[in-house]
Amino acid sequence: MTQTDDVETAVTRYDAIIIGAGFSGMYMLHKLRDELGMTVRLFERGDGVGGTWYWNRYPGARCDVPSMFYSYSFDDDLEQEWQWTERYAAQPEILRYAEHVADRFDLTKNIEFGRLVTAADFDDASATWTITTDEGTKESARYLIAASGPLSAAQVPRFEGLDDFAGDWYHTGDWPEEQVDFTGKRVGIIGTGSSGVQSIPVIAETAEHVIVFQRTATFSVPAQNYSLTAEERDAIKKDYKAIRASGRVGSGSGTPMPAPKAFANELSPAELQHELDAKWEWGGPAFLRAFKDTMTDRKANRLTADYVRAKIREIVKDPDTAELLMPPDYPIGAKRLPADTGYFETFNRDNVRLVSVRGTPIERITTNGIVVGDEEYKLDAIVFATGYDAVTGALNNIRIRNSAGELLKDKWMNGPRAYLGVMSAGFPNLFMVVGPSSPSITTNVLVSIEQHVEWISEYIAFLREHGIETTEADLTAEDEWVEHVSELADGTLFPEADSWYMGANIPGKPRVFLAYVAGVGTYKERCDAVAAAGYTGFIHDGEPAHSLEDVVFSE
Numbered sequence: 077m078t079q080t081d082d083v084e085t086a087v088t089r090y091d092a093i094i095i096g097a098g099f100s101g102m103y104m105l106h107k108l109r110d111e112l113g114m115t116v117r118l119f120e121r122g123d124g125v126g127g128t129w130y131w132n133r134y135p136g137a138r139c140d141v142p143s144m145f146y147s148y149s150f151d152d153d154l155e156q157e158w159q160w161t162e163r164y165a166a167q168p169e170i171l172r173y174a175e176h177v178a179d180r181f182d183l184t185k186n187i188e189f190g191r192l193v194t195a196a197d198f199d200d201a202s203a204t205w206t207i208t209t210d211e212g213t214k215e216s217a218r219y220l221i222a223a224s225g226p227l228s229a230a231q232v233p234r235f236e237g238l239d240d241f242a243g244d245w246y247h248t249g250d251w252p253e254e255q256v257d258f259t260g261k262r263v264g265i266i267g268t269g270s271s272g273v274q275s276i277p278v279i280a281e282t283a284e285h286v287i288v289f290q291r292t293a294t295f296s297v298p299a300q301n302y303s304l305t306a307e308e309r310d311a312i313k314k315d316y317k318a319i320r321a322s323g324r325v326g327s328g329s330g331t332p333m334p335a336p337k338a339f340a341n342e343l344s345p346a347e348l349q350h351e352l353d354a355k356w357e358w359g360g361p362a363f364l365r366a367f368k369d370t371m372t373d374r375k376a377n378r379l380t381a382d383y384v385r386a387k388i389r390e391i392v393k394d395p396d397t398a399e400l401l402m403p404p405d406y407p408i409g410a411k412r413l414p415a416d417t418g419y420f421e422t423f424n425r426d427n428v429r430l431v432s433v434r435g436t437p438i439e440r441i442t443t444n445g446i447v448v449g450d451e452e453y454k455l456d457a458i459v460f461a462t463g464y465d466a467v468t469g470a471l472n473n474i475r476i477r478n479s480a481g482e483l484l485k486d487k488w489m490n491g492p493r494a495y496l497g498v499m500s501a502g503f504p505n506l507f508m509v510v511g512p513s514s515p516s517i518t519t520n521v522l523v524s525i526e527q528h529v530e531w532i533s534e535y536i537a538f539l540r541e542h543g544i545e546t547t548e549a550d551l552t553a554e555d556e557w558v559e560h561v562s563e564l565a566d567g568t569l570f571p572e573a574d575s576w577y578m579g580a581n582i583p584g585k586p587r588v589f590l591a592y593v594a595g596v597g598t599y600k601e602r603c604d605a606v607a608a609a610g611y612t613g614f615i616h617d618g619e620p621a622h623s624l625e626d627v628v629f630s631e
């Protein structure tokens with residue numbers, strides 16, 4: 077039932093409020109409203125659906141998971157009717173897909189666009205969350221679902237003088253809706269992660285001059301993108317369920333791709349070369365699966381990294397530029413590996429210059445451009461491809477407070493803590509989709525989103541059926557989960573790089589690995605076992621849901 081309370085500030089009560097109309101929020105809305113018959117309101121700061129694909133309109137933006145699998149699987153008709161045109165769709169096509177889904181399931185009637193949720197407060201007595209929006213309006217619900225996205229809080233470094241810059245500046249993750257024309261302009265691009273790697277080659281095609289300010293040289297592999305034929309699409313669609321399922325088993329990322337055949341030390345030099353060549357030709361993140369131990373063994377990883385370094389030397393004609401582009405000695409893949417189209421080749425263009433800001437950081441921004449060391453680089457526009465306050469940023473930007481007045485942000489001061497990555501102890505009835513310490517960011521996120529949404533909505537159905545008003549994570553279960561997630565990460569090379577996976581890109585952010593790395597299949601088994609045992613590790617209306625002894629996390 078939806079009702080309006082007759083209180084000072086009108087508060088509309090829903091069964092659930094969802095924050096964010098990206099792929100997580102849209103599916104959650106569909107599930108709760110259409111399958112559980114709940115009253116639901118979704119708040120979205122943008123003026124349309126699509127989440128990350130709404131904001132990331134920068135030139136060259138496209139996914140790095142094959143689109144046939146970077147798409148929902150929950151509806152047979154939807155998956156059969158949509159015709160992806162490229163192996164890796166570009167942003168406009170992915171956004172059209174999100175809009176199509178919104179139309180198909182009539183989602184927008186329950187979405188308030190252009191409304192930023194600024195605060196959320198839980199009241200124990202009524203077991204409700206009340207959210208406040210940037211317009212000062214308040215609405216409440218039994219459940220609050222944070223579908224605010226792991227990569228949505230854009231990070232613009234606070235360079236002195238930015239406000240004085242006379243040209244235009246942009247962040248790749250907050251790109252304007254209207255087309256930006258760089259024709260005839262001198263463009264400075266800061267950042268060489270995935271967004272920089274995708275945008276630099278495309279911007280260089282029209283700009284008069286591009287200056288790339290690189291702090292850490294990146295590894296990158298060719299996406300090997302191509303147009304899909306009807307035959308290719310049909311072949312997958314004929315067997316869609318089984319092919320998708322093959323990507324979800326065991327330690328999978330959720331994307332069907334060729335499995336590594338062997339550990340690196342089991343292969344001869346010729347076999348090593350052959351495996352790396354094959355994965356380079358295959359394209360994209362599969363490159364990290366040349367060997368079974370690429371992400372766990374330093375030697376296997378170095379072989380993989382050196383292969384890319386050799387490719388850079390081969391592609392980039394000017395030896396000094398090639399040396400500057402050489403990634404330093406962090407494990408390949410420990411920072412998210414970009415998939416590019418002509419990235420290294422772009423540095424052979426006459427209108428592209430690479431400036432290393434590793435030893436000599438950007439000093440300040442002036443009216444005319446960027447100052448590094450003694451030189452002022454004159455620019456008409458600056459593109460910040462400087463990334464995100466990942467995973468926790470969007471949540472921490474909302475003042476989330478429990479009945480005792482404690483803030484989630486304070487609880488997470490030394491790193492995020494969440495049981496199964498879905499709920500944080502002390503914050504009842506607040507579910508997170510692809511939250512910290514879930515597989516999300518290291519997987520095909522669409523697969524992780526579907527699993528989370530389905531698990532959470534089944535849990536909510538269970539709570540409603542059993543007349544349970546509040547659920548919250550048990551602190552012991554949460555501690556054990558966080559420790560388990562951290563042990564898994566410590567068994568890999570991920571913690572060895574200063575990456576956003578580790579929170580290392582944000583000054584002052586605690587260094588904690590933000591994801592569960594044992595794969596979507598194993599994670600799903602864990603979540604399903606918890607559900608089957610009666611939601612062990614959660615507290616229902618103040619009572620433990622089940623004995624914690626039923627939950628075993630260690631392998």
Ligand code: N01
Nearest residue numbers: 138139140233267268269270271272291292412461462463
């Ligand atoms: O951000 P990043 P991103 N001075 O954090 C540099 C997803 N994504 O937006 O490495 C100078 O990776 C920073 O330097 P350093 C994907 O998961 C996917 O590119 O910290 N430089 C780095 O080079 C990805 O991983 C796709 O030393 C500064 C860059 O900015 C995630 O989003 C496409 C600086 C930031 O790289 C984030 O990628 C795009 C400073 N003060 C994004 N501060 C697909 O392909 C930062 N940098 C699907």
